[in-house]
Amino acid sequence: MSRNDIEIIPAATMMAECQNLLRAANLPYSDIEPHLQTFFLARRIETVIGVAGFEHYGDVALLRSVAVAESVRGLGIGRQLCDACCSYASALGIRSLYLLTETAADYFATMGFQEIPRNNAPPSIQNTNEFREFCPTSAVLMTRQMSKRFLRVIRLDESDTHVYDRVARPGEWAVTGSFAFLDDGPDSLSGKRLQSFRTGFLGTDSLGWGTVAEVTEINELEYRRVVELLATQFVAHFGAPNMEQAAPMAEQEAAYTASLCEHPLHTLMAIQRKFSDDGIVENLRVVRPSAAGHDDLRLWAPDES
Numbered sequence: 001m002s003r004n005d006i007e008i009i010p011a012a013t014m015m016a017e018c019q020n021l022l023r024a025a026n027l028p029y030s031d032i033e034p035h036l037q038t039f040f041l042a043r044r045i046e047t048v049i050g051v052a053g054f055e056h057y058g059d060v061a062l063l064r065s066v067a068v069a070e071s072v073r074g075l076g077i078g079r080q081l082c083d084a085c086c087s088y089a090s091a092l093g094i095r096s097l098y099l100l101t102e103t104a105a106d107y108f109a110t111m112g113f114q115e116i117p118r119n120n121a122p123p124s125i126q127n128t129n130e131f132r133e134f135c136p137t138s139a140v141l142m143t144r145q146m147s148k149r150f151l152r153v154i155r156l157d158e159s160d161t162h163v164y165d166r167v168a169r170p171g172e173w174a175v176t177g178s179f180a181f182l183d184d185g186p187d188s189l190s191g192k193r194l195q196s197f198r199t200g201f202l203g204t205d206s207l208g209w210g211t212v213a214e215v216t217e218i219n220e221l222e223y224r225r226v227v228e229l230l231a232t233q234f235v236a237h238f239g240a241p242n243m244e245q246a247a248p249m250a251e252q253e254a255a256y257t258a259s260l261c262e263h264p265l266h267t268l269m270a271i272q273r274k275f276s277d278d279g280i281v282e283n284l285r286v287v288r289p290s291a292a293g294h295d296d297l298r299l300w301a302p303d304e305s
Helices: 015-024 033-038 077-091 105-109 129-134 191-199 220-237 243-259
Strands: 007-010 039-044 047-057 060-068 096-101 114-116 140-145 148-154 173-175 201-203 212-218 268-276 279-288
Touching: 007 077, 015 033, 015 039, 015 047, 015 060, 033 039, 033 047, 033 077, 039 077, 047 077, 060 077, 060 129, 077 096, 077 220, 096 105, 105 114, 105 140, 148 201, 148 220, 148 243, 173 220, 173 243, 191 268, 212 220, 220 243
Parallel strands: 060 096
Antiparallel strands: 007 039, 039 047, 047 060, 096 140, 114 140, 148 173, 148 212, 173 201, 212 268, 268 279
């Protein structure tokens, strides 16, 4: 069985199928009926093999009831279901997604969830059955912000076309991309590849390099596409054996890049890298804070020689 064999469908009227899966996983199921419109099922041919859903309260929601049939665990089906929930939540305008878990905090962390104190949950989440009754106080509360900021390549002049062997397209999503040099060392780089190492952000689509990246908003659907694209690139170009193993690495790379974007919108970022005894060291700096117009900014003039 592969990921291509699985379809993710709305649960809609399929309450019995949802309850059967949740009952088998020893998860609460008696109160899901009011929330079925925001539940999803994983199906292979005519067999339902997974479920996940969320409770919707204004601009927040509680992710819950993530369960996969024991015979097909480990194939990424739970992640597909969670992705479907996150994408739908984003489309509904939900800004923050919460969950409670006793045993899967590390798993949900790979999808961008972060642990927070239970008393930080908004009242609507604290009033849910999951929070008040079903999940013990030992369960940790995690959250994920649905509205993120990310890096996008911006080209201030034509200098990038002179200094890099492959140039990122203006406007494409970018990551720091230091993983592209993990097989290199201080003495193995030269010329334009050395310049890419020293000062380049990596375009996620073109795998080209750009000197400057801009902090901008990214919606959940676009963010998931970036993660999927990164995983595809890891398999095609960076030695990952398959998508299942590439997906967590892509999640980590995207989450790391998003964590660098705690600056005002339109902030311009530059990067400098060097080798140290501990590996590759990144140093990011703000080129211009919160500038909506960048036409007058140049890092250097193209070499005319």
